[in-house]
Amino acid sequence: MTASIITIGDELLIGQTIDTNSAWMAQQLNGMGIWVQRRVAVGDTREAILDALDAESATADIILITGGLGPTADDITKPTLWEYFGGEMVQHEPTLQRLMQLFESRGLPILQRNIDQALVPDSCTVLLNNWGLAPGMWFEKDGKVFVSMPGVPHEMKGIMQDHVIPRLQEQFQTKAVMHQTLLTSGMGESFVAEKLLQFEAKLPPHIKLAYLPSYGLLKLRLTALGEDKVSTAAELSLLFHEMKDLLAEIVVYDEDIPMGEVLGRLLKEKGKTVGTAESCTGGYIAHNITAVAGSSAYYTGSVVTYSNEMKMKMLGVSAATLEAHGAVSEETVREMVTGALKLLGTDYVIAVSGIMGPDGGSPEKPVGTVWVGAGSAEKMTVVKFRLMYDRERNIQMTAIYAMNELRKLL
Amino acid sequence: MTASIITIGDELLIGQTIDTNSAWMAQQLNGMGIWVQRRVAVGDTREAILDALDAESATADIILITGGLGPTADDITKPTLWEYFGGEMVQHEPTLQRLMQLFESRGLPILQRNIDQALVPDSCTVLLNNWGLAPGMWFEKDGKVFVSMPGVPHEMKGIMQDHVIPRLQEQFQTKAVMHQTLLTSGMGESFVAEKLLQFEAKLPPHIKLAYLPSYGLLKLRLTALGEDKVSTAAELSLLFHEMKDLLAEIVVYDEDIPMGEVLGRLLKEKGKTVGTAESCTGGYIAHNITAVAGSSAYYTGSVVTYSNEMKMKMLGVSAATLEAHGAVSEETVREMVTGALKLLGTDYVIAVSGIMGPDGGSPEKPVGTVWVGAGSAEKMTVVKFRLMYDRERNIQMTAIYAMNELRKLL
Structure with missing residues (x-):
């Protein structure tokens, strides 16, 4: 049993939008034992959509389609599917009801283009969208299943969970x-x-x-x-x-979860708490920790000390240390760990200071130099890394490395 | 002039990796006036790769290919391209030199599988990879250009900038x-x-x-x-x-830049500074601000006060306020703004407190309830939002809304 994913939208082809939908859909299909053989992104043009429908259905059993269902003129997925599968355009009453209620509850006037979102070809089974306006559409042709969904991630996910996954599970028996x-x-x-x-x-x-x-x-x-x-x-x-x-x-x-969650599980297991004192990562480590639901069990707060002044004021890093060794140094990071343990009152602290680029480097401390510390009242590890990427990646990698240092310590 | 992008790797089809390469490549091609007509992701199988090469070159002039060039057994892009374009496998001396130097400088033994990364079909022009080991390969066939690059984002970007973009610019004249x-x-x-x-x-x-x-x-x-x-x-x-x-x-x-950068430009223009006091966003607003290069001009530090205790200790939120109105309330957020202005000494502060889910909601304060404050010593805006997404999106949207409130205030 194989599937193809077709994503529709010029924004995918000019690089304005990163496609996160396909990865999520692929995970869901995989979980059901359906192998995704190809993913294709095409623009908002009739020919490109028709070609993709032909090409993908030639080899896949299930074709999931997202995008191009909005109320505006650039959205042409619905008329193109209508052309492909035939039938009459009819009003879908439950969608129209939902639409009217939604606009009424928000005190907004309803526009013809919104009402038109409740129009669907009668050649499809309509999948009610409980998270937005455009409904999903389930077509079958020559033994193949085609499902069209909006491109807005949470609407697509809602329709997948409410309708598509249960229906696929019912209809197919797979490896x-x-x-x-x-x-x-x-x-x-x-x-x-x-x-x-x-x-x-x-x-x-x-x-x-x-x-x-x-x-x-x-x-x-x-x-x-x-x-x-x-x-x-x-x-x-x-x-x-x-x-x-x-x-x-x-x-x-031994599980594919984010590093923040790895750390969270270990802390929870051991009944310990963690705080962070970040310079160059500017809050990104704290974000990784708090992105995990339930993180308040082991996390209470953090500081971002971007400037030297803040490092002194909030963490008690000494002016002499900053003067002698600079902000990006083993000594400063050690004092950041110690200061944050005191300020935050947590069992463990992660502290980082570095130069993420593109500017701010020097011959002795080039861009990418970063000191990472992890410690408790009893023990402390401070390690230097030299990263070679752009600012964004340098920040991400520093966060991963820093969390990993604490993981090792735990 | 049209292009297709082929990304190769099972990890793309099972949803383990989100494809950010395609968006970046599409932006670059667009900037040169080359229209990306399709993006296709296929698995690490010979047939899927050969089919994609045939299908995409039937309609596009330029085919950019990423992935499957690593040193391990699952990487089959190179042998498959060799089969497709013919020629003899030869050693690429500059790549071999780079490889030897790299392993030597790191004190690592060099393995046969690494040496093999310097093998290339002589039917291609080799594009030296200055950021990693596997070189890029430029093939031409029936007037079409095919370029194969590693899937690691910074290696692909390096090869695009060093070789592919200048060569395409030279070779094609476009709209x-x-x-x-x-x-x-x-x-x-x-x-x-x-x-x-x-x-x-x-x-x-x-x-x-x-x-x-x-x-x-x-x-x-x-x-x-x-x-x-x-x-x-x-x-x-x-x-x-x-x-x-x-x-x-x-x-x-009036430019497509992240909200953190919009804010940064306004602050720089006005010569003002900003700090943040975050509860539910756990450092994500600070991250958005510091993701911008040069943000130290208007940003010195932040606090994340996740627990009530931290809100009191670091920001001076009163126990009475927390008791009477709860942490997720207009009153608490007002005191967070005031406390952070004092603690951080910045011109402006953004503060947020809310319930991001999936747990922690109540009938009066359901999941998605969030109070956002932005203010200076002179003026303050505090607004309530009700978000309806999952934890991750709720955090992202809260950050966008909060930064937008400060933008309006500026």
């Missing part, structure tokens, strides 16, 4: 596809591959290993394809643990 | 494609469309208007296609300003 991912840090892809040479050679053909470098981490994903869920899961689990043992020294976590 | 984008906030897509009805109707066929809702903002993009850069730019500019005047009351900015 089990299972993934297990090991997060590692501290060894390059080639060296890990060398360590796994024998392991990889003996993998059965229905189990595949992929190396996924992700800033600061290397993810190792095992994918198994099997007839039976239980036996496939057991086989996968055995191999996964064998791989994990081979890489014991570099394992970060 | 000018120009975009101008207006950021707006505070009016729904349909209402804006109604306001622009006449404006849209009179747009010449070579100028297109697109509505791009982006959490908390609506972006309006005008795209012009013309023979001549100067006259096209002039025509676009006239229409853009006409549109801007029609929407004066909701205009946020």
